[in-house]
Amino acid sequence: xxxSPPWSRDELILAFDLYMRRRTKLPNTAExxxxxxxxxxxxxxxxxxxxxENYRSADAVLMKLANLQSIDPxxxxxxxxxxxxxxxxxxxxxxxxxxxxxxLHEAALAIxxxxxxxxxVEPTGDDSGEDDxxxxxxxxxxxxxxxxxRSRKLINKKKTRVLKETGKLACExxxxxxxxxxxxxxxxxxxxxxxxxxxxxxDAKTKLEDLAVLCANCHRIxxxxxxxxxxxxxxxxxxxxxx
Numbered sequence: 001x002x003x004s005p006p007w008s009r010d011e012l013i014l015a016f017d018l019y020m021r022r023r024t025k026l027p028n029t030a031e032x033x034x035x036x037x038x039x040x041x042x043x044x045x046x047x048x049x050x051x052x053e054n055y056r057s058a059d060a061v062l063m064k065l066a067n068l069q070s071i072d073p074x075x076x077x078x079x080x081x082x083x084x085x086x087x088x089x090x091x092x093x094x095x096x097x098x099x100x101x102x103x104l105h106e107a108a109l110a111i112x113x114x115x116x117x118x119x120x121v122e123p124t125g126d127d128s129g130e131d132d133x134x135x136x137x138x139x140x141x142x143x144x145x146x147x148x149x150r151s152r153k154l155i156n157k158k159k160t161r162v163l164k165e166t167g168k169l170a171c172e173x174x175x176x177x178x179x180x181x182x183x184x185x186x187x188x189x190x191x192x193x194x195x196x197x198x199x200x201x202x203d204a205k206t207k208l209e210d211l212a213v214l215c216a217n218c219h220r221i222x223x224x225x226x227x228x229x230x231x232x233x234x235x236x237x238x239x240x241x242x243x
Contacts (some may be wrong), residue, residue, distance in 0.1 A: 004052045007064060010111055010121050010138035010144035012043055012093040015061065017108035020066045020101055026065050027057040039062050040112065044140075046120035055123070068094065096136050098229065107198035114140045117202040135197040136227045141176040144200050148193045151206070155191045158211045162189075172231065173222075173238035178215070189213045192222065194231050 007015070019026075027034050041056035042049040049055040052243050067090050097104040102175055119140045135142040148154065162169060169189040170177045178185030195210045212231050214222070218238055222229045229237075 002052050004055050005123050006121065007089060008121055009089065009093065009134065009136075010044065010091050011056070012064075013104065013112060013138055014040065014108050015064045016068060016093050016097060017104055019065050020104060022065075023072070023074075026062070029062050033043075034058050034061050040115060042123055044111075044115045044119075044125045048120075048123050050104055052123065059242050063091075095161040096131075103196070103198045107126065107141065107178065110198055110200050111138060111140055113201050113203075114144060119144075119202075121149070134226065137197045141197045141200050142208070144202070145193055145197050148200075148206050149191055149211075154206055154208075154211065158208050158213065159187065159193050161187060161208055161212055169213060171218055172212045173214055173218040173234045175240055176217075190216055190219045192219055192231070197228070 014037060018033055022033070029035070035058050038056055038058045038061050041061070041174040045055060054060065067087070070081075071091055071094055097107075119137050135145060137227075159169060168177055169179075169187065171189070181188075190213070192212045192214045193206065193210055194212050195206075214234075218234060222231075222234050
């Protein structure tokens with residue numbers, strides 16, 4: 001049996017959510033919250049969890065909570081010491097969510113709902129954060145986000161509405177129209193899901209108001225690195241090609 005790989009972003013979000021809820025007094029391995037998270041993490045890894053020895057056991061969950069505690073400014077300010085030897089991913093998730101506890105909890109709830117609906121994430125140990133497709137909220141929610149962006153039915157409905165309302169398919173960030181490419185660009189535009197990733201739930205319905213039409217360049221830049229840009233932030237930096 002192989003040793004368990006480093007914790008993925010999705011796993012760290014779930015662990016950090018538990019840590020923040022039990023920040024003043026960490027649980028022990030016998031407490032339901034720890035054993036429940038251990039079971040959930042193995043479920044999230046799917047069949048691949050069986051390849052590793054004691055994958056995300058209750059002891060491993062408690063150790064990860066201690067790793068997070070070791071970088072907690074409030075804990076360190078009190079002159080206390082906890083288990084060191086955490087990973088870069090611990091510091092990254094702390095930096096991204098320590099001041100956003102509401103979004104952290106909502107992301108954890110969304111990941112939990114997705115796992116309950118059958119979503120899994122391969123425990124490869126390759127979680128460097130360089131994956132352009134990964135949202136700050138992890139791979140599971142990023143995949144859900146992209147599936148909704150690629151829904152042919154939603155894309156066609158959104159394009160039809162935009163054409164009816166504006167008479168054109170222009171990027172909402174930079175105003176570019178693919179008709180500049182002639183017949184090959186006719187009726188072409190990409191669609192972006194604007195709803196925050198941490199709010200995504202498996203059974204939630206996507207409204208056309210949740211979608212925006214973007215050129216390929218702007219859409220790619222929006223997802224280029226963590227944290228993903230909002231549409232409003234993208235509009236500020238995008239060049240106005242019709243200006």
